[in-house]
Amino acid sequence: MRGMIRFEQVGKVYPDGTAAVDDLSFEVREGELVTLVGPSGCGKTTTMMMVNRLIEPTSGRIFVEGRDISGVDPVALRRRIGYVIQQVGLFPHRTVLDNTATVPALIGWKKARARERAAELLDLVGLDPATYGPRYPAQLSGGQRQRVGVARALAADPPVLLMDEPFGAVDPVVRERLQNEFLKLQATVRKTVLLVTHDIEEAVRMGDRIAVYGEGRIEQFDSPGAVLGTPATPYVARFVGADRGLKRLSVTTVEPADLEQPPVARTGEPARDAAARMRAEGARWAVVLNDDGELHGWIAADAPARAGADGSEPGSVGDHARRMEAWVPLGSPLKQAFSEMLQHDAGWVAVLDGARFVGVLTPAKLHEALRRSVDADAQGIGRGEVDFDSVSDA
């Protein structure tokens, strides 16, 4: 199947002569989340509202699920398209449960079934239906209202979701939490999503692909990595900002190939043996694991010798190990690894796969991973395929 949403040379000129968008062509694949990002007034909302026919284009054609929507009844069309907006637009005199059940009720579901579905959806977005279902919108926080907006849009299980600044009305901390929650939710529901934002960070974090808007047209339509790594035009480079290398840290993940393997000591082994091994390998420290291969901490190469300086027995590795606070799961963004390093003032972070220790990430390896991902995008290949020499020579 071709794109779930497809724009073919679409233009919109408002009756007063304002040309909001011009010659837009792009498609959103099934299950893909595409973010539309750009400054105020560049035509993002116009683009979005043409998909559910709240606005009609003046030229070109738009297809949803393979059908030219100019021939589809707008009401029938909107049943297939969930819509989440910044102001949420909950009915103030209706309970949260009834607000969430709005669309299923509208399309003729029996009341009991609609409410059951609404309760499921509230649960899915992290709101306990027993607690929050009976409340009215005014009795919720901004973040909770936003979640209800998402639950309501998903209630009738539409294949397509339009989201216009869905996390815009909340503070940055809540915003990041809602973004992460939505990404987790999207990993299970796999809707085809168009999300409008003016925030490049949000676009990068949320989008499988990003459309960067200039004045009424798309300047670049590509993966977050490519937009940050190889901006197509000077406009895009300015828009993503001089700190795009930093932003890239949020979209590049820690992979097994990025890790170093330091010497490993076990909690139960004699400290003297571990120290001898570290000396032989020229290492100043070792990672300490317990018998199940789980991270216990780390040990300095000279710790046993210092402890035994007074002639006493240095004991086991466990006696000298220090806790390791800086760790991240495999697959975390590099940004998280970097932030762990800074927060714990650590020269490296441990990387875990579940509870299992898989290696450490050092600042040099982090830098290398970042360079590798820039190169991979520039060459249009996977990160693992980048020739290491070409990275260090660059």
Ligand SMILES: Nc1ncnc2c1ncn2[C@@H]1O[C@H](COP(=O)(O)OP(=O)(O)OP(=O)(O)O)[C@@H](O)[C@H]1O
């Ligand atoms: N009904 C209308 N009549 C005339 N011009 C309009 C109308 N609606 C929007 N516009 C204009 O069309 C252009 C694009 O507007 P649009 O709302 O799509 O931008 P946007 O990128 O979503 O902006 P924002 O981020 O501020 O919401 C703007 O210049 C706007 O003033």
